[in-house]
Amino acid sequence: MKLDADYFRALETPRLARLAPNLVAAAFPLMKLMPARFILDRAEASGELKPGAHIVETTSGTFGMAVALLAAARSYPLTLVTASSLIDRKYQARLERLDATVVAIDDPLGDGNQTGRLKFLNNTLKENPESFWTRQYDSAGNWLAYANLVDILVRNVGQIDFLVGCVGTGGSLCGTGTFLRQIFPDLKIFAVDTHRSMLFGQPVGKRMLRGLGNSVLPGNVRHELVDEIHWVGAYPAYQSAHALFRDEGVFMGPTSGAAALVAKWVASKHDGATVAVIMPDEGHRHADTIYNEAWLADLPGWPCKHPTEPETLSRIRPAKESDWTHFPWARRRLDDVLLSQ
């Protein structure tokens, strides 16, 4: 193993940006480095991950980039399994420059073919029993890692009354929320998802906003922590990301835009309370898409009116990419909410 290569620890250290007097954003260059490092460190310490062993994961997103950085620095071969519909050529080239092998599984339905990816991954594990699967969907390391974020928040902000964040695997919001609520029991947790993600009870379908939401349910999503769920469409998320850059000089990805939209609304409704929002990645990766006027102009229905308030749902249902809806989750289990529908 090489010397501890920590020159990129700063990538998992969020800049704290005050978006309003009572709203603090934890703006990460690459949030997923926090769980990726924690999971690898734990597996190395326990002996589960042996020097030079093969690492595998089913992602080509930011978690893949984080594992690729660490695997390169620590000399582990890495295979990332993705779907043909999700390929981002430039991002794949960056991953490959870090010596990661990116395998794209055929995806005729265009839903990410998570089943096919898992089948491929399980075969790899069977053929090579020494290999290590980081399991961001259900590894406890994913959510436990976010004690680091809470440490940064409490040292710099102190008491926090509302936490807002996206849900993809659930690690960041549920980890941060679990710890933060232990020290501030009155904490309210607002989850941000997108239309046609199944995480909070919507029927699955094609999702335009990538990085948050899911078509399968990861074990790291803990519904009982969540007070309120917001579904933000792709368009208001893009518009919110644009506004963050223009108004605050904070250049972030579209999921950060979605989270900021909800957080600003929460902060405006609760004057005396302190709101913290998690922003998972920077805008550079999205320069050719959501920060590109030509790309935006080709979107059906773009430009559209920016919603200033969410529509309150009494029944969970999908909505248009230009819509923003919310629903009082009230810390219930998914099954209980679905039964009540």
Place this chain on the structure above:
Amino acid sequence: MVETGNLDSTVATRKPAFRAGKGHAIAHHGELLQGVFEDDAGRLHRGLMTLPLDRIRSVATFKITETARIKALPPDRTKAETAARLTLEHIDRSHTGGDLVIKSAIPVGHGYGSSTADVVSSIRAVADAHDVKLRRSSICRLAVAAEGASDAIPYEDQAVLFAHREGVVIEHFGGALPPLLVVGFKAHNGTPIDTLGLQPARYGSEEIQLFRILRGLASRSIRFQDPYLLGRVATVSAQISLRHLPKSRLDVALQIARQHHACGVQVAHSGSLVGVLLDAAQRDAWTKALDLAQTIRDAGFKDVEIHSVNTEEALENET
């Protein structure tokens, strides 16, 4: 701080055999935080943050003798005797010995830190007899060498996270504790605990991660002198400690603290002491403390006392 010896100006001209030194050490009321903490290299260290109690003390005198023998009084203070021996070695006087006399007002076996206080007062008395000023970090190291584990009382009201089995400070929080009133009492009907016989707690990953946050919150509470954040640190740490050393009816104490809008609840992690923390800087702090003390007595707890930490109150005020 090392107290200056109570010797008059003629001392310097006396024979070394008659020189004596004096040292004191304060008690504590258990811990505000105790757990394991990761250093920058990822290694874990057991550590704690002591709640000092300067009203009760151990006082030691040490009279130098020329034989390399140390005689302690009372004779059962063997750890203090060891500490005196180690101190002589540390200051390069191991060819000498002395008579060590300890007088302590600190009750034994409840988590007031009586043993460490005897050790620390003895170290200070030996150093004082030899006109040596020791740094607090040296006193801590000697204390741990003498008794295996120690607490941070040499730092008195300065807030530090202290590795109590290694004798080193993990983090200096950079200031004194905010002024507090502590309504203290004893769980378990006041039955003493053999503190040195306790097994060290084994913490799980979630607890270790929570300790990281509590350390961050403790740092914030000292930097901004916020007794409420410090109270949250203490309460969560006390709740974790319950999983390792159960305290009867702590839930009742927690509930009373909440009803009285106290900052939080702390415990002696190896003792029976429990303390409800109040902001001493708030209006009518003493009235609130007296009221809280009565509620706690009415709930059936033993030996209810009010202590002040880092306040400007006259000592007579304390009950």
